[in-house]
Amino acid sequence: MALMITDECINCDVCEPECPNEAISQGEEIYEIDPSRCTECVGHHDEPQCRKVCPVDCIPLHPSYVESRETLYAKYLRLTGQSGKGDGQQPLETQAVRE
Ligand code: SF4
Ligand code: SF4
Numbered sequence: 001m002a003l004m005i006t007d008e009c010i011n012c013d014v015c016e017p018e019c020p021n022e023a024i025s026q027g028e029e030i031y032e033i034d035p036s037r038c039t040e041c042v043g044h045h046d047e048p049q050c051r052k053v054c055p056v057d058c059i060p061l062h063p064s065y066v067e068s069r070e071t072l073y074a075k076y077l078r079l080t081g082q083s084g085k086g087d088g089q090q091p092l093e094t095q096a097v098r099e
Contacts (some may be wrong), residue, residue: 005030023038
């Protein structure tokens with residue numbers, strides 16, 4: 001599952017540099033997570049780094065992006081250019097999900 005940032009965010013800037021996938025950016029009012037880049041830190045760390053550092057605990061799981069650990073790991077491989085076990089799949093990095 002990707003994570004999301006709720007409107008409780010106080011824009012403290014702490015989480016953005018901790019994200020190994022560059023999934024966090026400043027939105028119009030608060031920070032946002034790009035679900036197409038969030039792997040819940042799978043592949044990089046044992047636990048979501050943004051959640052670890054957030055002082056107000058406002059980064060829950062995103063209910064619209066239910067993903068298994070295997071799916072998250074596959075996303076990690078795509079994002080790091082390691083995908084392709086002979087399946088002919090192209091990296092999906094450019095398919096940014098925007099609302
Ligand atoms: Fe980035 Fe990890 Fe937080 Fe997802 S869980 S936004 S990959 S730091
Ligand atoms: Fe917002 Fe939490 Fe990130 Fe700070 S660490 S910018 S409060 S989501």
